[in-house]
Amino acid sequence: MSITAPAGFRAAGVTAGLKASGSPDVALVVNDGPDHVVAGVFTSNRVVAAPVTWSRTVVGDGVAHAVVLNSGGANACTGPEGFADTHRTAEHVAEVLGISAGDVVVCSTGLIGERLDLPALLGGVDAAAAALSADGGPDAARAIMTTDTRPKQALVTRGADRAAAAAGTWSVGGMAKGAGMLAPGLATMLCVLTTDAAVDAGDADAALRTATAVTFDRVDSDGCMSTNDTVVLLASGASGVTVSREELVEAVTAVCADLARQLVADAEGASHDIAVTVTGATTEDAAVAVARAVTRSNLFKAAVFGNDPNWGRVLSAVGTVPVEVAPFEADAVDVTINGVTVCRGGGVGEDRTLVDLAAAREVSVVVDLHAGDATATVWTNDLTHDYVHENSAYST
Amino acid sequence: MSITAPAGFRAAGVTAGLKASGSPDVALVVNDGPDHVVAGVFTSNRVVAAPVTWSRTVVGDGVAHAVVLNSGGANACTGPEGFADTHRTAEHVAEVLGISAGDVVVCSTGLIGERLDLPALLGGVDAAAAALSADGGPDAARAIMTTDTRPKQALVTRGADRAAAAAGTWSVGGMAKGAGMLAPGLATMLCVLTTDAAVDAGDADAALRTATAVTFDRVDSDGCMSTNDTVVLLASGASGVTVSREELVEAVTAVCADLARQLVADAEGASHDIAVTVTGATTEDAAVAVARAVTRSNLFKAAVFGNDPNWGRVLSAVGTVPVEVAPFEADAVDVTINGVTVCRGGGVGEDRTLVDLAAAREVSVVVDLHAGDATATVWTNDLTHDYVHENSAYST
Structure with a gap:
């Protein structure tokens, strides 16, 4: 279930004293x-x-040997000194592993605007290098957590059903952290994906972009966008199985979708996971825009926290999307919450008291625009007292 | 201080039983x-x-004789029957006052998706018509409140300094309601402005659009946009003073600015009023876009609730604005909170512990983009436990 499940990878997670x-x-x-x-x-x-x-520079040539990640500090808004800290970290990893610093991806997460404790971090690199193991994935997943309450890992295995001539299984593993600031253009989210498939850099890049566009980019917990979001895919080829771009896209998307759902399920202070699906849109982009408008409505999200199927707030969020972005007629829109079509044709539909939001954490909202055939889903959470509390107390 | 202060107006506010x-x-x-x-x-x-x-149809010809407003129901998402209710309300007002229904503006506010109690509303119209008075402004202001904790009224008087040849004072009065869903394109906000100046419909329209664009449209309490927002300006000419478009713009803007600040100060569950001013922008639109991004950040607003001058959250919100909307260099941006420049050149500035957000309800955030000469201010509130509570319990 971890990033070390695919062949060719070692990992470690240690305590360096940054937290x-x-x-x-x-x-x-x-x-x-x-x-x-x-x-x-x-x-x-x-x-x-x-x-x-x-x-960004490291991955530019499609080659990397290692990823070093730290929690306990984002190293954001730290000026040239902060960049030098990152550079020094990569150089230290390179020295310890006997590779080039230009092949070391660096990821940080935590508070913005504070310098990292570099000696502690470099000591952590030494300890992690010494602890590297083919079973180290779960430790690594734990070491990147911030306000996450649990590590997030995923794994898919493919190829078991292949003909003997092309025998051999391959897999994609992943780990992610993030529990707030989940928004389009990614979340305060770090994610490392590994695969032992043999793929070229072009296919890896295409697969990662395709997968993130329909998974992480459609998770919008609080509408905020981080300074540090990074998703990296490493391919070792150690399975000896060469896969097509389509096969890679499918498997990477499955892992990203699994991780994205784990992020939503662990979002800061949330008590409901809300899937907003827009159907009947003229284009997928239009469907995403309408879904995102709903997932950004504080009023709707506070209502869900109160177990109130307030479809009027859904409809007023839908109505904020400009017509050039999503053509539809306001009086044609249906809204279905947990299977009950509480709004039909822009007006009152089935009895809203039939909707029981208290029964489960999962909430399904389907908005049918009746304007076309395209559909998309965006995930979010409710807006709770705990969200406000955690985010007002985070840095104090 | 009310809408009946300008000459030529009568008003009333009564209890019809809708609440x-x-x-x-x-x-x-x-x-x-x-x-x-x-x-x-x-x-x-x-x-x-x-x-x-x-x-919208009523004001299209620039002529109206009356405005009827109800709280206790928005009459939104109520289909053709809801429209018939509005039509019937206007006709009833017209009958009682001896005017045309096409000259009666109708405004409603309250829950979405429920029909109004029309008999109660029409009975209220009768009672209000009987109670009409040149001192009735304050009663009207009270009758349009929903979750507002106090009525909002404003008045400016102009012309006292004119030369004797053009002697005569004139005034603009206003009342507004709204305590949540305050956002661009107006709030769940109803506002009636009155003036006894002699102006034509073109000047009245221009003045109202200019004034709302820089006042109500720059109040963004929770990023949500209502289905009912209406701002109406009535001009009686009863002062006998003909004023220029410029004079009207100035006075109407002053009244709207006063009312807008009252709306922010009474926003649902808020404990801080936050003025986000962007300076050094290439254009005013760019400044507004950047300011609005900050006022929409739940993370920043929760931090303010916790009295935490978290400038990293300001900067990460600023960074979400596309470059084509607001050109600036991220490492040139300064952020000043309550006079302390906590972020300078995109990095750490003065000591953040010098900022005391607990001292007052008012918070000033100034973002200097160092990219041009344009500036704009958008007002918002913090995100509090009480906001979540009020909006999760509103309809239950």
Whole structure:
């Protein structure tokens, strides 16, 4: 179930002392090859942390040997000194592992605007390198947690059903952290994916972009966008199985979807996971835009917290999407909450008291625009007292 | 201080029984002329309540004699029957006052998706018509409240300094309701403005659009947009003073600014009023876009609730604005909170512990983009436990 399940990878997670809590805070992931293919997707925020600036360059040539990740500090808004800290971290990993610093992806997560404790971090790198193991995936997953209440890992295995001529299974493993600031253009989210399939850098990049666009990019917990979001895919080729781009897309998407749902299920202070599905849109982009408008409505999300199937708030959120983005007629829209069509044709539908939001954590909202055939789902959470509490107390 | 301060207006506020609380819920405002000029600005939501559809038509010819307003029900998402209710309300007002139904603006506010109690509402119209008075402004302001904790009224008087040849004062009065869902394209907000100046419909329309664009449209309490927002300006000409478009713009803007600040100060569950000012932008639109991104950040707003001057959350919100909307360099941005420049050049600035957010309800955030000369301010509130509570319990 972890990033070390695919062949060719070792990992470790250790406690370097970056977190006051004394929890693990440095993870190291090494691709032992034979291939060292990498692809990366990063936050679309214009304010990016030093490690994002660094890692964008590292993945540019499609080759990387290792990923070092720390929790306990985002190294964002830390100026040239912060970038030097990231650079020094990569160089230290390179020295310890006998590789090039330009092949070391660096990821950080935690508070913005504070320098990292570099000596502690570099000590953590040493300890992690010494602890590297083919069973180290779960430790690494734990070391990247911030306000996550549990580590997030996923694994899919493919190829068992192949004809003997092309025998051999291959897999994609993943780990992620993130429990708030989940938004389009990714979340305060770090994710490392590993595969032992033999793929080229172009296919890895295409697979990662396709997969993240329909998974992580459609998780919008609180509408906020982080400075540090990074998703990295490492491919070792160690299975000896060469896979097509389509096969890779399918497997990487499955792992990302699994991790994305785990992120929503562990979002800061949430008591409901809400899937907003828009059907009957003219295009997928239109469906996403309408779904996102609903997932961004504080009023609707507070209503769900109160177990109130307030479809009027859904409809007023839907109505904020400009007509050029999503053509539809307001008086044609149906809204179905947990299977009950509480709004029909823009007006009162079935009895809203039939909707029981208190029964389960999962909430399904389906908005049918009756304007076309396209559909999309965006996931979010409710807006709770605990969300406000955790985010007002986070840095104090 | 009220809408009946300008000459030529009578108003009333009565209890019709639309609210379970027994509070006043129907208001009537009558323009006795000699002019009957009207202008209106409405929500930009594509999902609009029946009274908005009706009133857009009423103000289209620039003439109106009366405004009837009810709290205790929004009459939104109520289908053709809801529109018939609005039509019938206007006809009843017209009968009682001896005017045309096409000259009666109708406004409603309250829960979405429920029919109004029309007999109660029409009985309220009768009672309000009987109670009409040149001192009735304050009663009307009270009758349009929903979760507002106090009525909002404003008045400016102009012309006292004119030369004797053009002697005569004139004034603009206003009342508004709204305590949540305050967002661009207006709030769940009803506002009636009155003036005894002699102006034509074109000037009234221009003044209202100019004033709302820089006042109500820059109040963004929770990012949500209502189905019912309506701002109406009535001009009676009863002062006998003809004023220029510029004079009218200035006075109407002053009244709207006063009311907008009162709305922010009374927003649902808020404990801080936050003014986000963006300076050094290339254009005013760019400044507004950046300011709005900050006012929409739940993470930043929760931090303010916790009295935490978390400038990293300001910067990460600023960074979400696309470069084509607001050109600036991320490492040039300064952030000043309550006079302390906690972020300088995109990195750590003055000591954040110097910022005391607990001292006052008002919070000032200044973001200097260092990219141009344009500036704009958007007002919002913090995100609090009480906001979540009020909005999760609103309809239950």
